[in-house]
Amino acid sequence: MSPLLFLVLAALTVVSALTVVVHKNPVHCACALVLTLCLLAVFFLALDAQLVALLQVIVYAGAIVVLFLFVVMLLNLQKESRAMAGALLVGSGAAGGAGLLVLLVVALRHASAPAASQVPAGFGETATLARQLFTAYLLPFELTSVLLLVAIVGAVALARKPT
Amino acid sequence: MTPPLAWYLGLSAVLFAIGVLGVLIRRNVIIIFMAIELMLNAVNLSFVAFARSLGSMDGQVIVFFVMTVAAAEAAVGLAIILSMFRNRETTNADELATLRW
Numbered sequence: 099m100s101p102l103l104f105l106v107l108a109a110l111t112v113v114s115a116l117t118v119v120v121h122k123n124p125v126h127c128a129c130a131l132v133l134t135l136c137l138l139a140v141f142f143l144a145l146d147a148q149l150v151a152l153l154q155v156i157v158y159a160g161a162i163v164v165l166f167l168f169v170v171m172l173l174n175l176q177k178e179s180r181a182m183a184g185a186l187l188v189g190s191g192a193a194g195g196a197g198l199l200v201l202l203v204v205a206l207r208h209a210s211a212p213a214a215s216q217v218p219a220g221f222g223e224t225a226t227l228a229r230q231l232f233t234a235y236l237l238p239f240e241l242t243s244v245l246l247l248v249a250i251v252g253a254v255a256l257a258r259k260p261t
Numbered sequence: 262m263t264p265p266l267a268w269y270l271g272l273s274a275v276l277f278a279i280g281v282l283g284v285l286i287r288r289n290v291i292i293i294f295m296a297i298e299l300m301l302n303a304v305n306l307s308f309v310a311f312a313r314s315l316g317s318m319d320g321q322v323i324v325f326f327v328m329t330v331a332a333a334e335a336a337v338g339l340a341i342i343l344s345m346f347r348n349r350e351t352t353n354a355d356e357l358a359t360l361r362w
């Protein structure tokens with residue numbers, strides 16, 4: 099990815115992320131979130147993470163945001179009176195966000211990692227990631243399946259109408 | 262030539278700050294949830310950038326786990342929002358203050 103392309107895509111990403119945060123209509127926010135996630139998938143592709151980019155589009159943009167849209171539809175949120183907090187809180191929130199950004203930038207300015215210009219063979223491919231998952235990360239991987247089962251049961255139990 | 266690691270980290274920091282801003286200034290719990298997803302994705306970008314820079318796959322594996330946990334979190338959280346709306350007829354965080362001291 100050329101630096102110019104990076105800057106253009108980064109600007110688009112920031113704009114769509116800001117749209118998620120400031121837009122009044124929740125449906126538009128969800129659409130902007132899809133755009134942000136897809137743009138991040140492009141960055142993942144540029145960073146040699148093909149499988150992660152694919153999962154990003156399928157799992158995040160395909161499943162999670164659809165879940166959000168379903169909930170927005172079920173709740174019928176068109177008539178929203180006060181989308182934002184009070185002016186005082188918005189001001190202090192913006193100041194806090196800017197302060198955090200300054201803190202992160204200052205902290206990361208001296209972060210240096212050895213720039214690996216050439217990556218090992220098979221980097222980012224499905225086979226390599228799968229081998230890692232089923233050898234070094236086998237226990238967390240199996241725990242993840244338990245977590246997902248708990249999440250499914252919990253979501254059904256919570257969302258069911260009380261009888 | 263490719264953009265240096267610092268650019269990706271900077272973009273990640275900006276996205277994370279936008280997510281924090283969203284949690285702080287929005288009052289709709291669904292939008293707050295979306296801002297949390299934004300923060301998770303900012304961290305994912307850092308992980309993938311570091312993985313590429315260090316030439317190690319571990320960062321991408323962690324991103325895989327972060328995505329799974331985010332999916333579980335979104336499912337349970339949205340179910341909570343749904344049942345909360347059923348009981349209280351609101352998704353405004355200011356009115357959902359039963360647990361506040």
